[in-house]
Amino acid sequence: MKMSSKARYGLYVAVELAKSYDSGDVVNVSSLSQYTGVSEKYLEHIIALMKKSDIVLSTRGANGGYKLSDSPDNITVGQILRAVEDNLEIVDCLHSECAQRGKCVAHNFWSKLYENINSYLDTITLKQLAEDKI
Amino acid sequence: MKMSSKARYGLYVAVELAKSYDSGDVVNVSSLSQYTGVSEKYLEHIIALMKKSDIVLSTRGANGGYKLSDSPDNITVGQILRAVEDNLEIVDCLHSECAQRGKCVAHNFWSKLYENINSYLDTITLKQLAEDKI
DNA sequence: TAAATTCCTACCATTTTGCTATGAATAGTT
DNA sequence: AACTATTCATAGCAAAATGGTAGGAATTTA
Numbered sequence: 001m002k003m004s005s006k007a008r009y010g011l012y013v014a015v016e017l018a019k020s021y022d023s024g025d026v027v028n029v030s031s032l033s034q035y036t037g038v039s040e041k042y043l044e045h046i047i048a049l050m051k052k053s054d055i056v057l058s059t060r061g062a063n064g065g066y067k068l069s070d071s072p073d074n075i076t077v078g079q080i081l082r083a084v085e086d087n088l089e090i091v092d093c094l095h096s097e098c099a100q101r102g103k104c105v106a107h108n109f110w111s112k113l114y115e116n117i118n119s120y121l122d123t124i125t126l127k128q129l130a131e132d133k134i
Numbered sequence: 135m136k137m138s139s140k141a142r143y144g145l146y147v148a149v150e151l152a153k154s155y156d157s158g159d160v161v162n163v164s165s166l167s168q169y170t171g172v173s174e175k176y177l178e179h180i181i182a183l184m185k186k187s188d189i190v191l192s193t194r195g196a197n198g199g200y201k202l203s204d205s206p207d208n209i210t211v212g213q214i215l216r217a218v219e220d221n222l223e224i225v226d227c228l229h230s231e232c233a234q235r236g237k238c239v240a241h242n243f244w245s246k247l248y249e250n251i252n253s254y255l256d257t258i259t260l261k262q263l264a265e266d267k268i
Numbered sequence: 269t270a271a272a273t274t275c276c277t278a279c280c281a282t283t284t285t286g287c288t289a290t291g292a293a294t295a296g297t298t
Numbered sequence: 299a300a301c302t303a304t305t306c307a308t309a310g311c312a313a314a315a316t317g318g319t320a321g322g323a324a325t326t327t328a
Contacts, residue, residue: 001136002135003225005316006316006317011239028273042318045317061272061324062328063273063326064272065273085135090137091142139285139287162304162305163305173287175289176286176287179286193304194304195293195304196294196302199305200305
């Protein structure tokens, strides 16, 4: 059970975008790549996931780039991680393929664990993360 | 971020062993395999991990098998999962290879998340799990 | 028209996962 | 002593997931 690099990098990107949120300017992938030390091409994938979940907005073409769709204190770390980490479901038996279909003794437990993690993740805003006030 | 099958199966096994804890009898892999629907060979690996962490005891030879080293209400789900799931550390930057060495903005966050998950896992005993009282 | 950018899709190497296989060591049974 | 039932140790392997890279199309500004 480990977060993917997408999750780590996703948070980096989000923090960078948070910094320039007040200016209203967009930030392009090239800059984000420099700030984070992650390749442009890989960042493109990750940002695409965030865009799909409406966490970031983009403008295309020259002088284009990305910015947050909302203020950093209205975005939670949970939102970001769920957007970027496709397997935040913890165990398969939460959706379908549990070996002990129906009679899985731990099903209820996994479900509660999932809730517990997500509710924690949703108490932390991007603003807090960016200011390291956790 | 998904629990491995070892984590799922590990809980199955632990629950089965909890059932026979009061009798004091050992349970062999063959039985555990029948109860859980997981192959004997794979279970052997998983149980070995639990043994290494002193969660189960074994007796070898004919009539041998496994039993819990302690009462189900003295064993937590956290203990079991940490024994069986080698990657419960959530992100690499918790031990060493963070891309943004030192200046990782999220480091503190990941650390707190790790604590949060583990402390939750340690509130749940195997007894509760076996009785589905979670 | 040219340059700068996002967007889309395909591909690929490495690592991890989820097993299976073989056989040695140990202990009870006859 | 021989046989059988069991755990224990180690090796191997196919499939899936991870962590990227690559190429180029679409869009916008200058």
